[in-house]
Amino acid sequence: MEVLRVTGGQRLTGEVSVPGAKNSVLKLMAATLLAPGVSTITNVPGILDVEIMAELLRRLGCGVEHRSDEATLRIDVPERPDHRADYDLVRRMRASICVLGPLVARVGAADVALPGGDNIGSRGLDMHVDGLRRMGAEVTSEHGYLLASARNRLTSAETWLDFPSVGATETILMAAVLADGTSVIDNAAREPEIVDICRMLQGMGAQIDGVGTSTLRIEGVDELHPVEHATVPDRIVAGTWAVAAAITGGDVTVHGAQADHLSIALEKLATAGASVESLPDGFRVRMDRRPAAVDIVTLPYPGFPTDLQPQFIALNSVAEGAALVTENLFEARFRFVQELARLGADVRTDGHHALVRGRSMLSGAPVEATDIRAGAGLVLAGLIAEGTTTVYGVGHIDRGYAGLVPALQSLGADIERGTATDV
Ligand code: EPU
Numbered sequence: 001m002e003v004l005r006v007t008g009g010q011r012l013t014g015e016v017s018v019p020g021a022k023n024s025v026l027k028l029m030a031a032t033l034l035a036p037g038v039s040t041i042t043n044v045p046g047i048l049d050v051e052i053m054a055e056l057l058r059r060l061g062c063g064v065e066h067r068s069d070e071a072t073l074r075i076d077v078p079e080r081p082d083h084r085a086d087y088d089l090v091r092r093m094r095a096s097i098c099v100l101g102p103l104v105a106r107v108g109a110a111d112v113a114l115p116g117g118d119n120i121g122s123r124g125l126d127m128h129v130d131g132l133r134r135m136g137a138e139v140t141s142e143h144g145y146l147l148a149s150a151r152n153r154l155t156s157a158e159t160w161l162d163f164p165s166v167g168a169t170e171t172i173l174m175a176a177v178l179a180d181g182t183s184v185i186d187n188a189a190r191e192p193e194i195v196d197i198c199r200m201l202q203g204m205g206a207q208i209d210g211v212g213t214s215t216l217r218i219e220g221v222d223e224l225h226p227v228e229h230a231t232v233p234d235r236i237v238a239g240t241w242a243v244a245a246a247i248t249g250g251d252v253t254v255h256g257a258q259a260d261h262l263s264i265a266l267e268k269l270a271t272a273g274a275s276v277e278s279l280p281d282g283f284r285v286r287m288d289r290r291p292a293a294v295d296i297v298t299l300p301y302p303g304f305p306t307d308l309q310p311q312f313i314a315l316n317s318v319a320e321g322a323a324l325v326t327e328n329l330f331e332a333r334f335r336f337v338q339e340l341a342r343l344g345a346d347v348r349t350d351g352h353h354a355l356v357r358g359r360s361m362l363s364g365a366p367v368e369a370t371d372i373r374a375g376a377g378l379v380l381a382g383l384i385a386e387g388t389t390t391v392y393g394v395g396h397i398d399r400g401y402a403g404l405v406p407a408l409q410s411l412g413a414d415i416e417r418g419t420a421t422d423v
Contacts, residue, residue, distance in 0.1 A: 001420040004391040004405065006382030008364060012250035012411040018238045018257045018282070019045035019071065020231025022400050023307075024193040026095040027170050028200050028231060029053045032075040033060070033102040034178060035204050037226035041073045044231060046402040048395070052093045056085055060099070077226070080107060087113035087144060093399075097167060100128060100148060101174035104137050110148045114141070127168035131159050135172075135179055156181030156220060164189040164214060164300045170197060177206040179220040188216045191301040192261045196232040203227040235261040236307040237401060238282070240376050242266060243311040244408070245285040246274045247318065247384050252411060257282040264304045268294045268312065272319065293321035293358050298328050310336045310377030317345035318384050319358035326353050336374035339367040343378075343385050361386055369393035372400035379404070383413055392420070 020043035030053070032039040044050060046068050054064040054073070060083070063076035083103045090096040094115035103110035114125075125146065129139045134157035137150045156179050159172055169189040174197075176183035188194070190212055198211040204227045207219035238257035245252035246269050259266060259278040266276045266283065272291040277284045293316050298306040306329040316323040317340060327333050334354055337347045343362040348355045364387035369375030375397035382389030391397070394417070397404060408415050 001392065002394040003418060003420050004379060004394055004397070005416050005418060006364075006379060006389045006391065007387065007414040008362070008383055008385040008389065010248065010383070010412045010414050012244055012248045012252055012383070012408070012413060014411045015253045015255060016241055016407050016411065017255045018233050018241070019043065019402055021045070021193055021196070021234035021236070022047055022049055023095075023166070023236070024196045025050060025231045026053050027098045027193065027197050028229060029057060029073065029075065030098040030102055031174055031197055031200055031204070032077055032226070033057070033062070033081055033099060034106055034174065034201075035224040035226050036077050036079050038074055038076045039226040040228040041075070042071060042228070042230045043233070044071045044073050045234065046071070047400060048398045049093050049095065049400070052089055053095070056089045056096055056099065059086065059089070083107050083109040083111060085110070085112040090115050097125065097128065098170055098174070100146065101132070101171035104132060104148045104150055105154055105175040105178040108150045110146075112146050114144055114146060127161055127163070127165050128171040131157070131168060131172035132175060134159055135175055135183070137175075154179040156183040158184040158186070160186040161188065163187070166191055166194065169194055169216070173197070173201070173208075173216060173218065176218040176220060177201050177208070177224065181220055183218045183220065185216040185218070186214070188214050189300055190214055192232050192235060192258070200227060200229040203229055233257050233261075236305060236373070238262060239265045239305070239308045240311055240380070240401070242269055242276075242283070242285045243308070243315050244380055244383065244411075246272060246287045246291055247315050247380050249287045249289070250411070251284070251286040253279070253284040254282040259283040264302065265308050268296065268304070272315065291315055291319040293319040293323035293356065295324045297326040306330055306333065307373050309333060310373045311380055313337065313340065313347065313354065313356055314377040314381040316356040316358060317347065317381060318360070318362060322355060322357045324353060324355055328352060333371075333373075335370050336377055339370070339374065339378055340381055342367050343381050343389060345381070363387055364389040366390040366392065369396045372396050376401065379408075379415070
């Protein structure tokens with residue numbers, strides 16, 4: 001069993017580069033299904049989830065060539081892709097659900113195993129299903145599979161989402177681009193990753209208005225064509241580096257990032273006492289004191305991202321003062337707090353809220369990452385804890401952070417990868 005061993009106390013200094021976003025590239029890969037022929041995606045992160053999605057596309061009949069040295073994917077989509085996404089892949093990655101919309105739109109059928117993925121809450125699919133039904137698809141659930149079919153071409157529909165769900169917006173959007181007529185998605189998600197997929201779909205010939213707003217208007221077209229598209233930078237990886245600089249009292253320049261995608265998180269770091277400088281291709285974060293506690297409320301974009309919540313709890317756990325952290329998206333994301341407590345953090349949770357009282361010191365201990373961002377939060381806490389922190393559940397971290405260990409080492413961190421027995 002692989003673990004990360006982090007020995008705290010080093011100030012991180014230097015420069016890092018951010019790859020393309022996990023939460024965009026997986027959807028871009030699914031979107032290629034909408035057009036036969038060879039599409040190319042660049043700025044592809046070298047993470048496990050990309051391999052899982054590549055395997056899923058291969059099973060649907062696509063040729064997938066991943067050149068990790070060039071961060072490029074070439075996906076050759078057949079005239080008639082298969083339509084079944086099996087449990088053995090879907091259970092490893094919830095994002096597999098994003099093939100649902102493109103398959104129903106393109107081949108009139110999709111059998112997708114109900115997803116597993118991160119252990120961070122119930123994560124329903126009702127809005128995905130409702131959106132597809134409004135467009136004329138029949139959707140049922142049998143033996144652990146979501147079965148969607150459409151005898152004829154999907155028809156346009158107006159959908160008002162109860163909540164600006166990222167996944168539901170993507171499913172409905174990817175179905176609507178090939179539907180007959182003009183569809184509207186109101187209260188749509190407007191994360192930078194949604195803008196990215198809209199841009200790619202536009203490059204394929206889709207007609208989409210209102211990109212980046214909460215109302216998307218999509219005029220369906222008869223067919224789309226392949227495209228070459230560069231993945232938007234990963235704002236969550238960039239934000240994780242920003243917290244790494246702040247928590248260690250370091251000085252880190254992050255390249256290949258878009259500071260405007262992280263406005264609130266960077267402002268919070270400034271409130272915590274960091275100096276934050278925007279650069280043309282990223283930003284620089286410096287910290288020369290113990291951070292001050294900062295309250296956080298997670299919300300859909302442009303609010304504070306839930307995917308940076310554990311990292312900020314880690315920061316608050318060593319800050320001066322107390323902070324109230326409110327989690328509005330994933331109820332189980334506070335499970336990570338129990339692990340942080342093993343390092344001596346003082347965090348109390350009550351429903352959606354966590355009260356974090358800063359301690360002057362954490363102390364290293366074995367801990368378990370329960371999802372990607374919990375893993376990032378634990379590594380960050382380990383960087384400041386006295387002694388050695390052994391992080392189990394490394395597979396979760398590998399799903400979202402490419403080359404984390406060498407990048408941290410290059411900034412001066414004392415971290416290594418090993419097996420549970422040799423560390
Ligand atoms: N929801 C429903 N019904 C639906 C859809 C969503 O109840 O039909 C609920 C979910 O249960 C959840 C909330 O709405 O409580 C938010 O879900 P959303 O659909 O917005 O999120 P997602 O598409 O499942 C993506 C990212 C997450 C990220 C969220 C929010 C991917 C693969 N995942 O999830 O990323 O936290 O958006 O920004 O894009 C991560 O990277 O660590 C991660 C979990």
